Amino acid sequence: MKVYGGGLASATRALDGVSLTVAKGESVAIMGPSGSGKTTLLNCIATIDRPTSGEVVVDGTDVAHMRQRALADFRRTQLGFIFQDSNLLDTLTCRENIELPLTIARRKPSFIRERTEQVATSLNVSEVLDKYPYQVSGGQAQRIAACRAIVADPALVLADEPTGALDSKNSKVLLESFERLNRDYDTTILMVTHDAYAASYCHRVLFIRDGSLFTEVRRGDRDRQEFFAEVNRVISVMGGGDAR
Numbered sequence: 614m615k616v617y618g619g620g621l622a623s624a625t626r627a628l629d630g631v632s633l634t635v636a637k638g639e640s641v642a643i644m645g646p647s648g649s650g651k652t653t654l655l656n657c658i659a660t661i662d663r664p665t666s667g668e669v670v671v672d673g674t675d676v677a678h679m680r681q682r683a684l685a686d687f688r689r690t691q692l693g694f695i696f697q698d699s700n701l702l703d704t705l706t707c708r709e710n711i712e713l714p715l716t717i718a719r720r721k722p723s724f725i726r727e728r729t730e731q732v733a734t735s736l737n738v739s740e741v742l743d744k745y746p747y748q749v750s751g752g753q754a755q756r757i758a759a760c761r762a763i764v765a766d767p768a769l770v771l772a773d774e775p776t777g778a779l780d781s782k783n784s785k786v787l788l789e790s791f792e793r794l795n796r797d798y799d800t801t802i803l804m805v806t807h808d809a810y811a812a813s814y815c816h817r818v819l820f821i822r823d824g825s826l827f828t829e830v831r832r833g834d835r836d837r838q839e840f841f842a843e844v845n846r847v848i849s850v851m852g853g854g855d856a857r
């Protein structure tokens with residue numbers, strides 16, 4: 614449970630009774646109307662925020678009750694983040710941005726070089742590695758950010774509206790990259806999105822309404838178009854405004 618604003622009449626119960634398990638190698642989308650608690654849920658899992666009660670267990674560790682210092686280590690080694698705006702450092706080249714988590718972890722230079730080339734190839738950004746973030750397109754910047762998020766092989770990649778700032782063509786390229794990451798590296802991905810098209814690339818979609826799980830749907834063996842139609846059907850049943 615997550616309550617904002619402690620016990621008074623003005624308190625907001627942002628999450629209530631939400632329980633979910635994400636398997637290693639799974640990709641899961643979280644959808645729901647504005648204000649339903651998606652970002653709160655993602656932030657609790659990301660250890661950016663703490664639940665008022667309950668546990669968040671990642672790879673066997675309860676991160677909701679970890680001390681600050683251990684938490685910083687945990688975030689650095691076990692999580693990868695992708696935001697709506699790529700959040701790249703403009704004073705570093707794209708290559709240096711991707712390398713950052715490995716540089717901080719003091720990995721060997723030869724390993725850093727090799728691993729960076731490897732992820733850049735799989736996300737199709739090898740040709741812009743030596744440019745600065747302001748010299749590349751929005752779609753490329755977002756794929757560079759995705760490279761940075763996965764380069765240190767985190768247990769979990771968390772994405773908040775990763776396609777929010779992209780046009781449909783670049784969204785498709787990014788989502789196909791996620792699919793490939795998931796398939797080739799068994800990367801576990803949890804993304805918050807308003808976009809049924811983005812959600813349809815995942816194995817499973819969770820729908821949240823008023824801080825509780827409304828329902829979930831699994832893609833199974835169906836093709837993406839069929840799953841996309843089902844996600845849209847659930848959105849229309851769920852209602853509640855702008856869950857496009």
Ligand SMILES: Nc1ncnc2c1ncn2[C@@H]1O[C@H](COP(=O)(O)OP(=O)(O)OP(=O)(O)O)[C@@H](O)[C@H]1O
Binds near residue numbers: 618645646648654
């Ligand atoms: N820091 C905060 N202090 C108080 N209330 C908050 C805080 N953050 C979020 N809330 C409230 O908690 C509820 C859930 O918010 P949250 O941001 O998780 O929703 P969301 O589903 O991500 O919405 P959106 O799609 O609009 O980003 C809302 O009622 C919101 O107003």
